Amino acid sequence: MPWRECSVMEERLRFVARLLDGEGMSEVCREFGISRKTGYKIFDRYREEGLEALCDRSRRPVRYANQLPDRIERLIVESKREKPHWGARKIRELLVRKLAGDVRIPARSTVHAVLDRHGLVSQARKRNRANKAVGTELSQAVRPNDLWCADFKGEFRLGDGRYCYPLTVTDQASRYLLACEALESTKEAPVIEAFVRLFKDSGLPAAIRSD
Numbered sequence: 001m002p003w004r005e006c007s008v009m010e011e012r013l014r015f016v017a018r019l020l021d022g023e024g025m026s027e028v029c030r031e032f033g034i035s036r037k038t039g040y041k042i043f044d045r046y047r048e049e050g051l052e053a054l055c056d057r058s059r060r061p062v063r064y065a066n067q068l069p070d071r072i073e074r075l076i077v078e079s080k081r082e083k084p085h086w087g088a089r090k091i092r093e094l095l096v097r098k099l100a101g102d103v104r105i106p107a108r109s110t111v112h113a114v115l116d117r118h119g120l121v122s123q124a125r126k127r128n129r130a131n132k133a134v135g136t137e138l139s140q141a142v143r144p145n146d147l148w149c150a151d152f153k154g155e156f157r158l159g160d161g162r163y164c165y166p167l168t169v170t171d172q173a174s175r176y177l178l179a180c181e182a183l184e185s186t187k188e189a190p191v192i193e194a195f196v197r198l199f200k201d202s203g204l205p206a207a208i209r210s211d
Helices: 005-020 025-032 036-054 070-082 088-099 108-117 123-130 188-202
Strands: 147-152 163-171 177-183 207-210
Touching: 005 025, 005 036, 005 147, 005 163, 005 177, 025 036, 070 088, 070 108, 088 108, 163 188, 177 188
Parallel strands: 147 207
Antiparallel strands: 147 163, 163 177
């Protein structure tokens, strides 16, 4: 079946969520009625640009990596020099705390590219990235409520300048979207409140998987 016209972004969000949960590209594309080429294009855009990539292409801004403001690049470099042991992930978290609501925050891969360009990525870190460890196989749920999968699907800026952080929770067995909460931040308190409401509505799962 083609994308449902009533909510293209919602369908794309469901599509990406299932891939992030570990399902194969071929299987998910077949169920959504799209080609693997289209599926990879959507997923690659999401990984590069976050939730905004799931909107129609015509409404999205120019790729952020091509117009990274000098102010942001300087802040990335200065943060690394102040905290030499920090990697791209921690530096991006610092940017979110300092700048969220003022500018669009670059992806972790963009932060890493800036550090690498300025010679601030150690050879040991590069080797570690090249030789990734192999993790254990993820368990698979058999029945609904065996396993929930929770994750923040990036962030995007609202019309009033504030940022929105979508928290999604899906049931691994049924692929049902249990919750999609639009939060103002990734802080602990609103996340706990969202899960308390969800537990009251849907009960407790046997386990929850998150990053």
